[in-house]
Amino acid sequence: MSTPAPAIALAPALLPDTEAISAIVRLALAEDVGRSDLTTEATVPPGARAVAEIRQKQEGVLCGLPVVERVFRAVDPAVQVLALAEEGSWGAGRVVARIVGPACAVLIGERTALNFLGRLSGVATMSRRAAQRVVGTSTRVLDTRKTTPGHRALEKYAVRVGGCSNHRGGLDDGILIKENHIRAAGGITSAVSAALRRTAPMQQVEVEVTTLAELDEAIAAGAHVVLVDNAGLEGLRAAVARAAGRVRLEASGGVTLATLAEVARTGVDYVSLGALTHSAGSLDFSLIVL
Amino acid sequence: MSTPAPAIALAPALLPDTEAISAIVRLALAEDVGRSDLTTEATVPPGARAVAEIRQKQEGVLCGLPVVERVFRAVDPAVQVLALAEEGSWGAGRVVARIVGPACAVLIGERTALNFLGRLSGVATMSRRAAQRVVGTSTRVLDTRKTTPGHRALEKYAVRVGGCSNHRGGLDDGILIKENHIRAAGGITSAVSAALRRTAPMQQVEVEVTTLAELDEAIAAGAHVVLVDNAGLEGLRAAVARAAGRVRLEASGGVTLATLAEVARTGVDYVSLGALTHSAGSLDFSLIVL
Amino acid sequence: MSTPAPAIALAPALLPDTEAISAIVRLALAEDVGRSDLTTEATVPPGARAVAEIRQKQEGVLCGLPVVERVFRAVDPAVQVLALAEEGSWGAGRVVARIVGPACAVLIGERTALNFLGRLSGVATMSRRAAQRVVGTSTRVLDTRKTTPGHRALEKYAVRVGGCSNHRGGLDDGILIKENHIRAAGGITSAVSAALRRTAPMQQVEVEVTTLAELDEAIAAGAHVVLVDNAGLEGLRAAVARAAGRVRLEASGGVTLATLAEVARTGVDYVSLGALTHSAGSLDFSLIVL
Amino acid sequence: MSTPAPAIALAPALLPDTEAISAIVRLALAEDVGRSDLTTEATVPPGARAVAEIRQKQEGVLCGLPVVERVFRAVDPAVQVLALAEEGSWGAGRVVARIVGPACAVLIGERTALNFLGRLSGVATMSRRAAQRVVGTSTRVLDTRKTTPGHRALEKYAVRVGGCSNHRGGLDDGILIKENHIRAAGGITSAVSAALRRTAPMQQVEVEVTTLAELDEAIAAGAHVVLVDNAGLEGLRAAVARAAGRVRLEASGGVTLATLAEVARTGVDYVSLGALTHSAGSLDFSLIVL
Amino acid sequence: MSTPAPAIALAPALLPDTEAISAIVRLALAEDVGRSDLTTEATVPPGARAVAEIRQKQEGVLCGLPVVERVFRAVDPAVQVLALAEEGSWGAGRVVARIVGPACAVLIGERTALNFLGRLSGVATMSRRAAQRVVGTSTRVLDTRKTTPGHRALEKYAVRVGGCSNHRGGLDDGILIKENHIRAAGGITSAVSAALRRTAPMQQVEVEVTTLAELDEAIAAGAHVVLVDNAGLEGLRAAVARAAGRVRLEASGGVTLATLAEVARTGVDYVSLGALTHSAGSLDFSLIVL
């Protein structure tokens, strides 16, 4: 698989500095280190320093350097991480960072840092491929909540680094009424109107439908966005026509990288892809002490 | 992909009840729920109860029901999870559990529970396939430390459910001297002898080598297990011959499901496969409120 | 101050069961109990049980019984809290709950429970008064982020119990571009368009303006909601006329209970009132062991 | 309301550096920031720096700058807080601090910092007014345990900054036998003598009474301090006469700023005022990026 | 060493149910269990139940059953601990508790439970011996802050179970001015008067002295309790004579079980003994599965 084209316009992506991210970093180090790194303790002379390089062995988007930095900083604030390639850049067979500091700390953090880096680069790489499929359309590719438990903020960041967009971050920052909610509320109309009462000024209501009749009901009830579930290309085109701009439409379910471009051409506003985070795989990186 | 044969003998696998597992479950729920589930709060009548079913849509090993139970119990201890298929069993298109309890709690826990279940079943499925490749040999297939950060204990459990074995759990429960340690210690001999002084009675020393000369040195230094890195079939056969039972041998690097059987037939004691945990993918499950 | 009229239609308000709320309850108990309740330990016979009543001494909305329950449950799960008045009801001079359980636990939890109850009832009471001022208009009264640190979820719940609506819960569940952001982004237009790229499908962009020219710019830039800051009645009427339904408008700044009705009659969609949470005061409750 | 006179002698007040205070600061930031500050992330250029000023808009005692510093430091240690007015000083319409650092961090911490500052300044201001009422008497004005849950240490600090004194910090650092304890122990005499057995050398026993007969019993039982509850001026004078210096007396219940001076003139040693912390209100401060 | 006489009157001692105690229990289990109990996992059939007995092998005071219960409850709430001997009773060669529950949980909690039980029984036994030395005098034997880090509340409880009294629990629940504070404050007089301003109504001031002149100064300054450090019997008698009941006196430093009775006969009010907690040793207990 060669360097991807066409190029896409990327917005700058920031990794937030929150307790949730510190927590998964701490948890990851704790589970790997346990009581102490026996091997390093036994074999590395106290006080020894190390310079190491992280090398990207597989082709794809580099994503996760800020996490690498937090991992090593959590092991020992004296470790320094110098980026040698740009977060979000495409490449392979290259040195992406230099790690300098106490040798023990470098070896203790190695595996955890690489585990994060490989996975986030995997997500960003798949997101980049998805984003490229819709270049030239006005459709945005979205992630879902099918993320690795405990890695939500990290993977949503990797999706942005890759060039796709984030759907809501969790159950509390957006209302998305699904089949189970509709049944509980006694129908689309009552579900949507209950939801409208609970929204803050800048929040809207999205509702999932499976038929055009449900789409009509959602629009009439005041929904702002409608998720069209598993509709197929024909179904999506019909929904776009029926909605006629009165609501925005999200295609979801059964979309793959291969069908993405065609789905976008139906005119839907959004396509969401669980695979961006649950099936992205991991890119191979290694750390070598010089 | 059909039901796998031949059958393998599975040891019972227990999911430990530790703080590390509670921590990742709490973290996962916290990141998904945030301040509260706005949609459920708005649409589900207070006091409503639900009966739901979890359905396995893709073929493979079911793994993670104990985690599903902990997720829902963490949301609300009043939720009950009834297993309808056996943990570790192979299947597809089947209902694997029934969830009964307050409707809000069922909907709040749904996504987190499914995210754990899909991933662990993915790991167990790949482990089952690996275990089947070595049936009839005395070689054990091992996982590595290339696990999802924060999911170490869960994924090692899934590996056991699948039928493979666990390598060490972390840096503190086994000494494995790698290239970087050897260089820091000034050679295999000095690294191994330093390590031997640090072991508890039931702990042994493993060391990584890349040549037969290094293998000789490792044996002479008193190593108990030798990891032969990226050796190829020829190299492994040579190592087995040279070791002649004086140390146990682990093959690592560049092994895939496709080459696993052949690697096992070289006579190595262990083969370790990072892919069991870093590239296993996710099985598709859904939760439907009845 | 007498029983309020006219009656308003209240939506059911739920107190979410999140870690953030457990955390403030635990923190509150820890700071009060410290090493142990010396007085209770010295004077209450081990094993003694108590029945106690919580009495509402000041007139207003009862709010906080679910928190009272969590406080006592955190002290000792054996304590039972029986509601004798309805959460959200208006009253005075009445017994609102009966507490039954180990005497030590009842006495240990007393002050913390009452401190929560008094403050939340204060917020709900002020919110009720605010909600009544706008009955008959389509304006919604909103809270702000000027809440007691650590009590955000509780106070937003009290606002709902009182009959007003919640603005966003925090910095992550809605985009509200204020003066400082506009300056940093180099103007309303660039701020809004950057924000639009960052929104999830069901999220909109709100922007703060102080002049009609800025209102025009905000609308042109694609903002969905505009916060008109400190505009006075004249200014609000002008903004409503100019917006002409193209965006929703929020009046903020300088509004009091006394001016609320008049502000609502300008036709703005929302009025936000920091005083609901930062100046609501506390209602007096007492706990007496029978 | 003008600048207060007469001046009172203030002891230096320190804000302790404890985990309880870190905890409420972290909790407050976590609830406000959640997953990340969407607006700042979208609109503020990465790397931008800001200089901001905090302005005190309402007249009163400035209190809380050390908390402001901890809030910003918790967001980003690179933020610097420079005090431009003295903690504990009286003023209005003045710049009290300058904040310098990464623009994102300044904006993320703004609301939380102001929420703390406004409330603590409110408590300190009311405490200053109370302290001034008793100038010239030997009576000390005390706070109570009717503090905001989770803010005990902060508000007790604000009380000291204001010029009043602290009653006990919690249930573990002083014995105060109240009505419910007396009933549980079977009377004042047995409660006090049980308590005396439990005290450390530097701890004394306080007991609440409502009649002169109970005061007599408390003195005879060996109590060191007696809280006279809701006695009225006549009752307090009678208690002072009866105690005749054998115990110290605390007046509690029904005292307001308006009656404080008169209560002090009865000769009681202490007056405790719940309103210092539960009804102090909040002073208005704003942060403006220059 | 035989069963101790004479009998002493014991006050009931309660183990508080605080977060600090839960924390040390959790920490202790976490450090022992780590990732999981490998041996139990491998050898105990899933679902097996066990009945076990805890046997006291060495003579002394039984202390710590409530902690044993919390340890097993923390491992698995299904474990039941039945006391067969009374907390605080003297004995040897006896079964003190029966443990019933899941076999895995019983084995996992065993060592941690016994480690707590042995140490607390050691402290209680030494305290019992100390308390017996002062029977018939009015002197109380006190512990100090020389406790095992993280075990303060537990060991202070064991001291009470043994029959001695607790000095202050920590730095926040009593003022004890030592040599270093006196120097920092510029003398006894200024230190005591500063401290008097900081006390709550039921708190007093204790100060450490080494000469009669300092004792005079402490009394004149208004101290309530004076700690006479390392004075010897003569010095203590002189201090008692000079104090003449104006302050209470605490003897500290250089006191042993052997000299305790004589020290008490000097007439000091308190003797404090660091050895109660820092040199008490551990009693031997074992757990046997029946």
Next chain:
Amino acid sequence: MSTPAPAIALAPALLPDTEAISAIVRLALAEDVGRSDLTTEATVPPGARAVAEIRQKQEGVLCGLPVVERVFRAVDPAVQVLALAEEGSWGAGRVVARIVGPACAVLIGERTALNFLGRLSGVATMSRRAAQRVVGTSTRVLDTRKTTPGHRALEKYAVRVGGCSNHRGGLDDGILIKENHIRAAGGITSAVSAALRRTAPMQQVEVEVTTLAELDEAIAAGAHVVLVDNAGLEGLRAAVARAAGRVRLEASGGVTLATLAEVARTGVDYVSLGALTHSAGSLDFSLIVL
């Protein structure tokens, strides 16, 4: 007791920098400081600095300076700890460290730092004495899991500083099959073979026996190490003869410092001594502000 001879060869011992150690340090400070250090707050002028010395008053091995440093750093990162004697060195009547920093922080951390230092030095001193008893033999002296709850990593470090070796760190880093496990598994043979299936490559299986017949069974089952419980010198010699190098042997139970040399001369590979950690006592240190 004089300076010990003969000298033993010490391996460098490192104190790991893990969350478990931070946790016990935090817990220890929290329990001592509570709400704040009232005495220091009242008597030490704000801003005062202090230089203090820690003096070792009792003869023995100095152990714990890295913990002293972490204690003071946790109180205030501005405190500096300068070692004046070497960790692991033997001495008495000497200054071992100088503490420089804010006077308040020095006084707040004093007691906690000394409590750790005294106990760890006690453990290291006893370990040194034990190590000296076996000089000239090939036997290693091991600690056990009978450590102070929450102090496992610290005490195991002190054992290494003293010159002995560590047995496993906890239940997860080594398999040691004891009597209760054997009974649960239905015999030594089935227990060992179940355990062998659960080991990682570098892990071995140890099993406890009480007779030569059991020793035979353990060897036949494939155990690698055998713990011979309470066997007496005769029994140990018989076991050594019977094992004939096929397994390593650990003597445990009933060994004291006095009998240690003789036990070692039986030829066992290991002797484990619970007393190293549960009965080591505490060395006396003091901190004096200069």
